Amino acid sequence: MTKICVPVFGNDFREARERAERALSSGAHLIEIRADLIPGFDIDCIESDFSDMLDRAIITLRSKEEGGRSDLSEDKRVRWLKAALSLRPAYVDLELETDKELISSEGEKRKGVIVSKHFFSSWKPEEIKRVLAECCALGDIGKVAAHVNNIIESVQLLELLEDIDNSNHALMAMGVGGEITRALAASIGSEIVYCALDRKSMVAPGQLDLQSQKRLLSDGRFVVGLIGHPLGHTLSPIMHNEAFEALGLPGVYLPFDIPDSSQLSVFLRSSAKLGVKGINVTIPYKEAAFSAMDWTDDEARRAGEINAIVVDDDVSLKGYNNDIFGLSESLARAGFNPRNRRALIVGAGGASRAAIIALWKMGAKIDVANRTPERAEELVRSMRVFIRTLSLDQLAAEKPYNLIVNATPVGMKGFEGAPIVPEKLISSAEVVMDMIYNPPETSLIRAARQHGVKAISGMEMLLYQGAKAFELWCGVPAPVEIMRKRLMEAIES
Numbered sequence: 403m404t405k406i407c408v409p410v411f412g413n414d415f416r417e418a419r420e421r422a423e424r425a426l427s428s429g430a431h432l433i434e435i436r437a438d439l440i441p442g443f444d445i446d447c448i449e450s451d452f453s454d455m456l457d458r459a460i461i462t463l464r465s466k467e468e469g470g471r472s473d474l475s476e477d478k479r480v481r482w483l484k485a486a487l488s489l490r491p492a493y494v495d496l497e498l499e500t501d502k503e504l505i506s507s508e509g510e511k512r513k514g515v516i517v518s519k520h521f522f523s524s525w526k527p528e529e530i531k532r533v534l535a536e537c538c539a540l541g542d543i544g545k546v547a548a549h550v551n552n553i554i555e556s557v558q559l560l561e562l563l564e565d566i567d568n569s570n571h572a573l574m575a576m577g578v579g580g581e582i583t584r585a586l587a588a589s590i591g592s593e594i595v596y597c598a599l600d601r602k603s604m605v606a607p608g609q610l611d612l613q614s615q616k617r618l619l620s621d622g623r624f625v626v627g628l629i630g631h632p633l634g635h636t637l638s639p640i641m642h643n644e645a646f647e648a649l650g651l652p653g654v655y656l657p658f659d660i661p662d663s664s665q666l667s668v669f670l671r672s673s674a675k676l677g678v679k680g681i682n683v684t685i686p687y688k689e690a691a692f693s694a695m696d697w698t699d700d701e702a703r704r705a706g707e708i709n710a711i712v713v714d715d716d717v718s719l720k721g722y723n724n725d726i727f728g729l730s731e732s733l734a735r736a737g738f739n740p741r742n743r744r745a746l747i748v749g750a751g752g753a754s755r756a757a758i759i760a761l762w763k764m765g766a767k768i769d770v771a772n773r774t775p776e777r778a779e780e781l782v783r784s785m786r787v788f789i790r791t792l793s794l795d796q797l798a799a800e801k802p803y804n805l806i807v808n809a810t811p812v813g814m815k816g817f818e819g820a821p822i823v824p825e826k827l828i829s830s831a832e833v834v835m836d837m838i839y840n841p842p843e844t845s846l847i848r849a850a851r852q853h854g855v856k857a858i859s860g861m862e863m864l865l866y867q868g869a870k871a872f873e874l875w876c877g878v879p880a881p882v883e884i885m886r887k888r889l890m891e892a893i894e895s
């Protein structure tokens with residue numbers, strides 16, 4: 403069985419010891435004492451402070467060459483590692499190249515030694531295969547960690563395992579896009595998987611947190627995630643992981659940053675093999691992913707875009723547009739029925755398209771206003787709907803609308819500004835919805851509230867599209883209130 407290991411370090415041994423206690427009591431099988439990351443480390447401290455947990459400890463003194471901070475001379479390092487071996491912890495980590503002599507002086511492959519190698523720059527698959535086999539032959543466990551720049555490099559790394567027969571391996575990717583290798587650790591038969599104690603201490607990209615890693619040891623484990631670029635501070639992993647944890651589901655939601663559009667189809671084609679059961683899609687791949695689907699729902703076909711994929715058991719890809727559902731559901735939950743009501747949508751991009759489809763289906767009388775009116779005309783023409791388009795200047799002369807929807811980025815974090823809709827239209831509306839979710843209270847939402855108008859934040863839309871995706875992937879109702887609470891906390895933090 404794959405063992406979960408939490409590296410421990412700190413400002414001193416006491417702090418490292420506290421982390422170790424927390425890790426073991428929270429379900430980690432092993433701790434890795436990263437002596438090089440504990441100022442003032444010495445072997446006596448390990449012997450005295452960690453004596454009761456040495457049978458569950460990996461002792462590591464990572465050299466600078468391998469990404470650590472130990473600057474002991476070679477002689478001292480060898481002496482130190484020999485002393486560590488004599489303590490007989492669960493494992494001592496010896497580096498394939500730096501600790502060559504020590505490894506060979508131990509003779510045959512011996513119990514309690516991890517032979518490791520880290521690749522920090524580019525690598526060739528053949529090289530990794532050769533080195534992993536060498537580490538496995540010399541150590542009780544052979545560990546290779548390779549830096550990746552994206553998810554596709556992680557896929558390449560995982561593919562190597564298809565023709566490696568060493569059962570005593572631990573292969574993992576470091577860096578953005580490396581998370582999938584940790585998520586699949588049990589599925590690929592890794593002896594050990596390294597993870598952070600909790601989400602706050604996830605310092606190195608590529609790692610998962612202990613609770614997520616624990617869920618992924620259970621039968622029925624699954625991976626879902628978000629493709630797009632750049633993903634920045636996406637809130638979807640936070641919202642979905644909270645839901646998995648709350649319902650005790652063995653899933654994890656990962657960000658899959660795909661910087662280059664040529665990698666999209668590679669990833670989609672590999673998703674089933676990777677054990678990815680569901681995918682959310684964001685900018686700039688909503689249209690391109692639509693074209694790669696085997697089946698799409700009505701909303702997706704109308705929009706020509708998807709934001710969610712179900713990877714079916716028969717490996718087919720099913721695309722959904724849950725943004726439309728998210729918007730309709732937010733209005734319905736606020737008790738607003740748009741049938742035969744005047745609705746103004748501001749903006750003419752993808753968000754506006756989703757709003758038009760949702761409101762059209764619900765029977766609203768829609769106008770679309772945009773800074774560049776020609777773009778609004780083009781949008782409406784391409785959708786083959788009969789909808790009036792306006793410039794922003796024309797809004798001043800308009801009669802009141804029952805509903806106003808902002809589908810522009812004006813007001814979002816880093817793009818703050820006064821509402822682009824005239825105040826008299828805001829004050830006379832019944833409901834104002836801003837598709838922006840960060841901040842939850844934009845200048846438009848604030849203005850609406852000041853006039854006593856019902857205001858809906860884009861956070862509601864984000865939440866309900868997420869809940870729909872959750873239900874498609876997991877087949878159980880989403881814990882909406884738990885997801886909302888976590889979203890709010892994340893936005894406010």
Ligand code: NAP
Binds near residue numbers: 728773867
């Ligand atoms: P987009 O394709 O880039 O469209 C932006 C629209 O905003 C364009 O029509 C553009 O007008 C207009 N615009 C941009 N800057 C403006 C300014 N300074 N003054 C007036 N108009 C301006 O963006 P999108 O994908 O449709 O997304 C729009 C917003 O919706 C984003 O903030 C996004 O985060 C949000 N959204 C939220 C959810 C959710 O779940 N809550 C889902 C999807 C989108 P021009 O044509 O004149 O350039």
